[in-house]
Amino acid sequence: MLLNRPVTAFMLVLATFIFGYIALRDLSVDLLPDIETPSLMVQTQWSGASAREVETRINEPMEGVLSTIPGLKSVHSFSRQGQSIIALEFEWGRDMNLAFLNTREKLDQVRFMIPDQAERPQLIYTTPADEPVAVLSINPSGQQDPDFATRLELKRWAEQVLTRRLEQVDGIAQAVLVGAIVPEVHIRFKQDIIDRYGLSINAISNVIQQANVFSASGELRDGWYRYSLTIQSRIQSLEDIGRIPLLRTQGGERIITLNDVAEITFDEQEPTSFAQLDGNQTLTVLVKKDYGTNTVSVYEELLPILDEMREQFPGISIEVLQENATYISNSISNLLQTLAFGGILAFLILFLFLNDPRMPFTIGIAIPVSIFLTFFVMYLGGVQLNIISLSGLTLGIGLLVDNAIVVLENINRYRDAGHKIFEAARLGTKEIALAITASTFTTISVFLPLLFLGGFEGAFFRDQAFTLSISLLASLLVAIGILPVLVVTLNRGRKPSEDSNSIHIKEDKTRFTKGFDRILIIYEQVLEKSLAKP
Template sequence: MALVERSMKRPVTVTMITVAALLFGAVSLSRLPLNLLPDITYPSLTIQTEYADAAPAEIEKLITEPLEEAVSVVPGLKLLRSVSRPGVSEITLEFAWKTNMDFAALDVREKIDLVNLPGDADKPVLLRYDPSLDPILRVGLSGDKDLVTLRYLGERVLKKDLESLEGVASVRIRGGLEEEIHVAVDEKKLAALGIPIRTVSDFLMNQNLNAAGGRLRDRDAEFLVRTTNEFENMDDIRQTVLFEEANRRVKLEDVASISRGYKEREVVSRVRGKDAVELAIYKEGNANTVQVARAVKARIEWLNKGFEDDVRADVLFDQSTFIEKSIQEVRSNAIVGGLLAVFVLFLFLKDRRSTAVISLVIPISILTTFFAMQQFGVSLNIMSFGGLALGVGMLVDNAIVVLEAINRHRTGGKSVWDATLDGASEVSRAVTASTLTTVAVFLPIIFVEGIAGQIFRDQALTVTASLVVSLIAALTLIPVLASVGSRARGPLHIDAGDGDTPESGDGATGPKTPAKPKRRLPGFVRVIAKPFQLLFAGIRFLLVWLGRFLAVLLPGTIFRILAIVFKILGRALDVVIRPVQAVFDRAWGFVARAYPSILESALTRPGRTLTLTLIVAALAIATVPRLGVELVPPFTQGEFAFDLELPPGTPLQKTADRVHELEKGLANDSEIGIYFTSVGESPDLGSARNQRRENIGQINIAV
């Protein structure tokens, strides 16, 4: 095969390409994002519209039906369903797979803008399902301070500080009490003055604003006029003039009492049964989950040192912990699998050099696969690591076949060069065909539609890339390593130039150009230049020997020391493996002796052999209905949650009291690490907004 021969004649090129591939793979490994699962996008959109204090019937008639009629003609729409609840309308649109959801969202927004909704209704919000929208961390801020102070610390300190970190997209806060100013109007006084209450409401709405006042131009300058009218304290609000006529001036404090208060609670958050403020941290789309989580946790620890002793921020939920454990487990399994594969190879080959040559294919293929993963946009996740672990055993198959063919030709009496070239070329078609058949099994998975295709795409690409790289390594690097120290057959030809014959020893002929006589410098110049010549000669001597030391002596000494160390370790390993090797040889000898008789019995009685095969196949098929069918096997992160829903119309406080009764039963359980609850809001996985109702609650428990 031409590829094998060219690789053997250019070992330096093959080595440099291998080193470059390893470097590219190492750099790509450091840049690959680390996630739990591949990016999963479901082709659906949700239109959420809020209409405060409206009944479900009015929601359906005034909001849901007009929106449904408008968006039902969007191209690619497969299914439309809606839910009308008190104060909220939700319309879910499901599209066909392979639909460009960016363009679909633009079409839906265009249709929504054409619908006339009630003036008091909020603007419809378009939500898109995406698991990456789930928070990677949940932090609880609790302590002995009042809920207003905790909310202030969360918004003014934690939120601003954490959002400045690289990779953090946003921080959302829920729970606690939000401070606001209450204006209690005395209706009797307003009636006596003849001022309608609507006037007070409109007056306060138009106050506390800064507005632009235009421009003033002078000969040499231009000034911007800005009207400042924001309240700075409670006295500014009290002294605000509400009504002025002739000599009568009515201030706001004359008809109302102003006091500090807080907004009506819509969400109640608790940590370990105590009221708290919860912060949900979201990462940017292309950020590494583990790195962002580490940076956030480090900053939280630093912020805790600046808080008072009675206030503390604790991590309630950490998505990166499960990701790190899962990835570490898959990585360790892949490493153990590779080591076991090398050990089994050594038991069969009984040669350290051959085993080392084949073992090089595993790290080279894996590191080069990381470069391919980055080019294809594949992240480090359970599926891609599973693909690497799956391919570790198959990576050495091609190398084993090539090296076995080379050894067979060498035992036949051929030289090292001839045996390597003939052996690798002989099996090149077979190993290429076997690799392509395996690739043909995995590669079509990337064309599968739906969530299954998105999940298993990374695994298919990873296995395919690693197998292709191992095939290239088996046909190029393995022959180069196997032929180290040998020479190519046939004489080495040197092409001469056009009509010129290079000098080749004493027999060289051809025209000689007479040498030009050297010009000698004057005597005084030679005397002056002599010290400089000696200095430059000394520097040249030092540089030459320094180069020899760094390029020849030092690497040679290091390699010699490493060779001695590996030789000692090899002998020590032989002593350890010798008992295992003896047991393996006996077992393999027994199998080798028993196999001919088993094969002869199967060939002489084909009817019985086929009958047993059919019985085993029938039993296997009979067990298929008993097997469960699911997309992804169930797994646990050591955390779970359960939702509570009371009858519609249940007040928030009653729902909170019911959840608190359940929390009391969790406080005395020693197996529970931490638990936190949310009342009035339930997070929807993969959604940018949470479901908010007064009669719902959620309890999250970490064991």
């Protein structure tokens, strides 16, 4: 029993604080638990295609092939103008890494079955923890509604400078632009001129494609040297497009170019996403972190980078629209405040009843020991610090005080009966140990089934059940192992009170305890009469 080994007990307390602090510092902090949702999404872009064409030429062939993936539960497809979305739901508990590879293999098989004009299908896997660490707004300083040229320049700066700089930060996986314009060349043909020269739009389209060539053409050997050959005929500007020759007039007097039959302009592609701030268009950046990294730490590393970019580019306004790190930090702060308030309140209540600051002072030590022990076990169990686990820990704070109070009160009862402090601690703890153990496990049994609950609900609330159960077990261990040692240490040299087997009012008691004893005397009298006349 640790009561006979106080040095060992205090070393355990010290070790609990040290390892608990290290675990708290290294615990992964996030808003929601990392849940491996058994679902994937396949997204395919086909610019200019109608919803019916997307359904018949992309969705139907894909559904037939993807439905053969092992472990697949259901397939749902959605068609819209120029876009195909196929949602795949797998059986719960399926290894999503293997499912991802199987799906990618099927997509490679179906690639030749969809139109060549369609882009390569994108396979997307998301979890609740993929929520961006921060959402940034990028705008030219002093401009509320920038024109096309300014927005295009801003988009290029964000792609080439901002996102690359952000992705160099440890813990940031990706910086995604939302609302960025996509420039494209618009060619508006003059139908009367096309008809005059006997041209067709398909023929002109083929000429444009052939004029924009970049391909390898083998190699040239010269003795020991080898030279790679490439054919480059890339279009670099609107002028290059306009100078593309289409045909020669009769007699070869003149070459008809694209400028002669069409009007060529540089414009914005029809947006697939947009962002607005205060009613005006803006460019936003979604900053996503690496899997399992600390959200608060990543955000704290992000802020100096944003300040650095503001100093280097004063003409660009960078604002943080949304971030979860502050909410998480406030949640942890509220937990610590609840812990401190609970400890102070428990101390005051025990002081009012016991009229001795040394006895309730042990509660102030027992509570943080239980909490830090819980942090250490959470770290070993791979549990994150998030709003779900924090809710379990907050519930546990209110319950873990109970065991310590019961043991402390029973020790004090033996002490008032005339036993020395060591004997009172031994007898009081031994007498009540079985009862508080049964009570603690009864409470744990209510939440323990959540650990074995299947499906999304079980995965989501497992952290709460784990932290609550561990905090209660920690409080039990502290109450029957550490608390008696603290009581003996803090009360050495105190003389035992005179025997007080019956309820009476002592002269050295406070007004509170005197009033409470009077209530107990009345209760005792009522109870005796009730037992006499059942």
